[in-house]
Amino acid sequence: MAHPYMPNSTPDAKAAMMRAAGVTDVDELFEQIPAGHLAAEPIALGDGVRAEASVRRRVRRLLDRNDSCVENLNFLGAGCWQHYVPAVCDEIASRSEFLTPVWGTPSSDHGRNQAWFEYASQLGELVGMDFVGLPVYSWGAAAGHAIRMAARMTGRREVVVPATLDPERLAVIRTYCGEGAEAIAVVVARHDPDTGRLDLADLEAKVGDATAAVYFETPNHLGVVEADADAVARIARGQGAETIAGVDPISLGLLRPPSEYGADIAVGSTQPLGIHLNAGGGVGGFIATRDEERYAREYPTLQVSLADTKVPGERAFGMTLFHQTSYGSREEGNDWTGNSVYLWTVVNAVYMALMGPRGFAEIGETIAANSAYAARRVGTVPGVSVRWPSGFFKEFVVDFNATGRSVTQVNEALRARGIFGGKDLSTDFPELGQAALYCVTEIHTADDITALVSALHEVVAA
Amino acid sequence: MAHPYMPNSTPDAKAAMMRAAGVTDVDELFEQIPAGHLAAEPIALGDGVRAEASVRRRVRRLLDRNDSCVENLNFLGAGCWQHYVPAVCDEIASRSEFLTPVWGTPSSDHGRNQAWFEYASQLGELVGMDFVGLPVYSWGAAAGHAIRMAARMTGRREVVVPATLDPERLAVIRTYCGEGAEAIAVVVARHDPDTGRLDLADLEAKVGDATAAVYFETPNHLGVVEADADAVARIARGQGAETIAGVDPISLGLLRPPSEYGADIAVGSTQPLGIHLNAGGGVGGFIATRDEERYAREYPTLQVSLADTKVPGERAFGMTLFHQTSYGSREEGNDWTGNSVYLWTVVNAVYMALMGPRGFAEIGETIAANSAYAARRVGTVPGVSVRWPSGFFKEFVVDFNATGRSVTQVNEALRARGIFGGKDLSTDFPELGQAALYCVTEIHTADDITALVSALHEVVAA
């Protein structure tokens, strides 16, 4: 029986093509492959399930064994955050035209290229920068590429990063920085345990003439806003190093853009801009800089630029600086590029366009206020405290040390109540003891926080 | 604050329009409405919820209180059936171009009109008829219109219907037939309690020279295929009455088309053709006849016809016989028409195109076999029997009389086990006693039937 996915899997179609191609047996076409190369045993995958209903039922039943953040109350963040995705974002993400294409000409892909340009333009507006590449795989990947850009620009092989960095993101950065003789050394600067911010004195001590870049984040991985970002950039600049700021784009209606505190390169995650959690499959990383040749020449990414067409006054969008990518120059190009997260790029553009200046200002206020509210209320639970109870955005560290319970115990008990407690920090940040990183966004209501606080009361008292 | 749904709800936009229109206060525009007509009290609906996240959460929480046929195992049918909806149907149904439009020109709506024509063409193929109107609201509405067509054609005011008719559909038919002096009288012909089929002798007795039409269904509401449909049509034709057959289009790859047993008009539900249950909001009704002027002139519906354009060889689709609708002739038109279920019409076209001749043949076989299998196994439960254990399609009557339990009791117990038992027939068909109409389709697996049978064992033994 013909397979629905394969129009030519009918005897008629195959016979017609074989006739024209002059073969009588399909196996003749594989003459190139020596017999000794053929699979020793047939592929044991079973026959295909032709009925879509059966495939769907089977996969759905597996998926239905998952507990989602919709029917549970979620306080996990730490690199992937639950924000509200406007329905229009889903509508555009599901458009076949954007979902399935590969690559056309600037004319045949005009609409998608325009959407990409609108992504870059709006993201550039958020971070206050004029040159924006198409995104890479993740925040960690973006930071990794940015550090490599800085290393190429400065000819130096050291990067200073904060101790508060997400260990997962740091692991990606380390992989990008490499191993062995040519590796970029990763130097960790301490944070001030009283404030959760970078210890500027330690930073100053660690930045020197070998430093290619200082990489820092605000808010940092533990939620704390680096109030003295200008000083960080000043220290880097003072030693001829590049300043790379990692930022959360959803904060930038409320917080200063990195361009204003001296960042040379801004990176971050695009996931907060209208992309579902997707079990971590919604992440993407942006890279933005000033529009200076010095930076532009180091981008490993593709990027679209406005350009003229043969018709006066008409605009098209084409790839700029293609030759410096791996597609253009193989190993001579900057790092490498390939398929990335370009469908999300279109959705990011939609999200930013929907939000506009007021939306970003409001969502920043709401997230700051909601997370502050939640922190204050969580802090009322006996034995539970908030490590840095002010100056944070969206995420904050909850300290369970005084409860005598481990985060593992707390989170298990919460999960039994339909609550996903904050990310356990006890392994990654042993100096914090039994602490967890809670994420509160615009999706949380007063009732949600009450539910959390009640549950914590029970759990701690139990 | 401007509302996201209203681009002109900004002070700027309003001021610009007011300036141009020469008004200083919007209330001036309502001068036509006398003060005494204005609402006594302001509308007490509360302020709008501007945040989409909040609206969505509120409605979703209500919907989540429903138990669906996905996480439960469903055996309800009786006028709305759970069939598998291929993913491509959903994809096309959600296309904004089809979802949101009103009505354009034959050129600007060419694609949709073509899809409608493809609906009519494929449906005509299933029923074996050449003239097909765009669908009406439901099977009952289609039957009602068809009976009125027959009454106008014959000048008679009686319709004979079978006793097995769905009381809900019959209620619709009665409403269409009217009350009072000009009403079309509904005469009910008995069925044979041994076979579940029409009692031909009784039918013959009731059809006469006042009969505008005989309306019957195959399979009938209780699932039984009318094996002697030709005889029914012969009886009608013998008295100069029209034969109207109600059919389930999903059966027509397996069962004979109504054209072949003498039906003049075919009606039925379009819901099985790729439309979700939608709590009953997925139904639609088709009307099809031979392509004879006598019939065509009585259609109350809109219909699209192939036509030429000003460019030789090019095809367009336009409305035929528009003047005979209520849009064209108000009360002089045939019955009335208006918004119908035209989005589903596009989806029906997609479904029929996906299925093709083999798909319909196979699904007919699968449904017949699965329902026969289920009936056989259900009949093994002590005290439970199947009323007419062969000759049915998709639905069959399960007799619980010997269990000493009411269908209400059985169904409640099943529901507690995540099973939606068959439709209770005890009120509508008291002669059947405690009986229920079970629906089994291609979506059901052997495991599903086993689950039902196990549950019935428990329930009956409890």
Add this chain to the structure above:
Amino acid sequence: WDQPLIMEQGGPGRRGTVPPAPIETAVDALPEGVRRTTPLALPEVAEPDVLRHYLRLSQQTMGMIGISLFGTCTMKYNPRVGELLAARDQLAEIHPHQDDASVQGLLEIVHEFDLMLRELSGMGRFIFQAGGGAAAAYVHACVTRAYHESRGELERRRDVITTAQAHPCNPATAAAAGFNVITLPVERDGYPSLDALRAVVGDRTAALMINNPDDMGIYNPHIKEWVDVVHEAGGLCFYDHANFNGVMGRIRAAELGFDACMFMLHKTFGAPKGGGGPAVGAYGCTPELEPFLPGPLVVRTDAGYERRENAGGVGRVREFLGNLPQVVKAYAWTLAMGADGIREAADISVLANNYMETRLLAIPGVTKSFDHLTARRLEMTRYSLGEYTEETGVTAVDIQNRMTDYGVDAFWLSHEPWIVPEPFTPEAGEGWSKEDIDYWIDVLAHVMEEGRADPELVRSAPHNQVVAQIDTASLDDPARWATTWRAYRRKNEREVTA
């Protein structure tokens, strides 16, 4: 892109989708006599090709992707959040015969939305069974029948009165329900006079079925007296709220004395129109008429919500409770709009219409219906190109065709009967931006200029659409019309490979 018919595509053996195989081969097969023997000449097309075909057809449907100021229909923005809600299993995969206990959330929405419409209309209860505005008008005709029947007056009360500007569904459904229709002509003030009404009202009067304001944007200020006159004669009054958008939040049908009214959820309440449904005509009536409503009604009890038959009511006008997904979308829309948003929408809608009027009347050749009336129109105004057509020979339909070349979907002309020559009825509502309205007007002005300079250019339009202007000659010719490919092939006696 000339997209062949799906029936012309594919090839033998291709499969678009495959149903599950039977659990076991039928032991007890159906008798031969009931089985199909004629092969089905349906297309055989692979899944990707079916998908691509309908994706292309979707792109060949302009709809709301361009600009569509389609009047009398209150086309507005359909928030996509409603679609996501309606797609959830907890709605899409609910069976209408499920036990009430398993659909409490849905019944609560139906009840809550009923309360919202009661607030907007002053009526006592709404039902959603009718699948469109016309079906709701038919509900009214049936309720009227049942009401007079219950009083033993049905045989006498044969007349339903309406006006020439009432939507055609009113006289049509009244006639279908067996009533005699009396249509009052529009008079100098833009509506029939009270005297004209009085002249036809009497003990034969069953009901008045009317729109107000009408499609010309004119509000009948004597409507209360009309209702009184009909009531005094023993008739019922039905308010077709097709034109509700301009008066939302300002008037309540029940306070004006009406016994019943109808709202279109797929138009006024933000649910999508789907090119003509699935739709909902929400029918509401006063407590006095509630006994005649078709069941089931959704009622709130101490134990929760339940569906209850309405003994003595009209049996059914359609199976089940109605197009509930559309009710859910309308409910979400109404939550999002609120009292303030609804009032604002009416204001903006009327303001936009008056703004359009200012600009449209500045275009040479555009005139307004009843132009001696100076009062402001409500959410739409009917215009005429009569003078322009006399001057140029270019008709409103020609203009309509040509405007599509500029990405502007067809405007609505007028319901029957046409009271003004070469009518057209644009409506901006609250959903189109001033820039889009301006663009629309600019296109109209431009096309009218084209029609003066080169009438044939406009008369032969469109020129930039998928297909050229349709040749309507065959459409009403029994020898040539073809509503199916079967019919077309037969009539054209040619061999076409399916």
Add this chain to the structure above:
Amino acid sequence: WDQPLIMEQGGPGRRGTVPPAPIETAVDALPEGVRRTTPLALPEVAEPDVLRHYLRLSQQTMGMIGISLFGTCTMKYNPRVGELLAARDQLAEIHPHQDDASVQGLLEIVHEFDLMLRELSGMGRFIFQAGGGAAAAYVHACVTRAYHESRGELERRRDVITTAQAHPCNPATAAAAGFNVITLPVERDGYPSLDALRAVVGDRTAALMINNPDDMGIYNPHIKEWVDVVHEAGGLCFYDHANFNGVMGRIRAAELGFDACMFMLHKTFGAPKGGGGPAVGAYGCTPELEPFLPGPLVVRTDAGYERRENAGGVGRVREFLGNLPQVVKAYAWTLAMGADGIREAADISVLANNYMETRLLAIPGVTKSFDHLTARRLEMTRYSLGEYTEETGVTAVDIQNRMTDYGVDAFWLSHEPWIVPEPFTPEAGEGWSKEDIDYWIDVLAHVMEEGRADPELVRSAPHNQVVAQIDTASLDDPARWATTWRAYRRKNEREVTA
């Protein structure tokens, strides 16, 4: 339809969406110093207008709606059932840090799909962390680094060997990982000779990274010897399975001796490409290399499935487990295809390519790469228009532009380096019907004829697209390129109302 930039649309005060208000006004606000003071110059556009804008842009993207025989990329049908599955809350709304116990279904799918890929490749374990094929190549480069480091040989093993026909991501990722790249040139047989390989292999060899068959459809029959040679020297062998489609089910990478391989789920396994991601480069390796894989690994235990860190492995190449929605779609595709479907897809894909070859070579001016080689090509063949270009001055890019006028999306030319002049590489795979393939070829032949008759017509193409041919002059000019609207406005020093 000329669609302005979203930044050029809207007006002050318009809102596209509104976030929820704060639970309470922030008591403990952030200090002034960290707050934004510069206004954000983002567009202010209402929701319907944003939606319509992106709907229009979607319609201005031809992609797979036309016909796209884009080679080297294995574009195929993306079953929509996968999209419906991926849209479910139980996948879309799963947080990557959720407890394993709450994502057992997802982990089971990951594990089951890992087993499927093991079956197809003979490898010992797959991971899905890499966000594309290039990232998977980078995984290999990192694994290679870690492997040699673990043996104390990293300082010595500096060379990664590849071929001119290997995908650019192989040399590029090797270089990014700090290796020296040796690229072997293609020789007379269509691949580098074994001698050439032997000449560069030695104790400096870290790895071989290679495609086979390559983009010309040529399979290197000595690949086993290649692997042996590299293994003997202590290097690892990586099989870039970008061209798997033609050999699916016929060969297993591990049986050929490879240590690792990579599959692209967004290409070969039916998940959509999204215009360039989200994607998955599934990286698989033998048990010997498993200790070096980046964690977390998904493992099955008696208690269920769990994510487990891989001590000693490469830390991470990307956060989290990977683009799991794409894994789920690929899993559904593989279930639907089965062993028989996968084998059939390879057959059809190669058959379609040979059919195309027969027809394409009949077009005057089309030649084949390495045309002295008579063996059948696999799922694609690289052609050349070099002679045609010399004759007419019309290039492959010109032809590409003109073909879009007929609804045919761009073909792929060639990856760098171009080995044949004016190359093009069509690939039909198993997803395009013979009719579509024929149409594509007919269009190519027609356009080539046009180019002979009227070269300028083709050189100035496209003529029927949304915009005309791009003027590339500014793209690499620092004074004129503009990747953002901010940059464009600054460089063009003109006032544009945002």
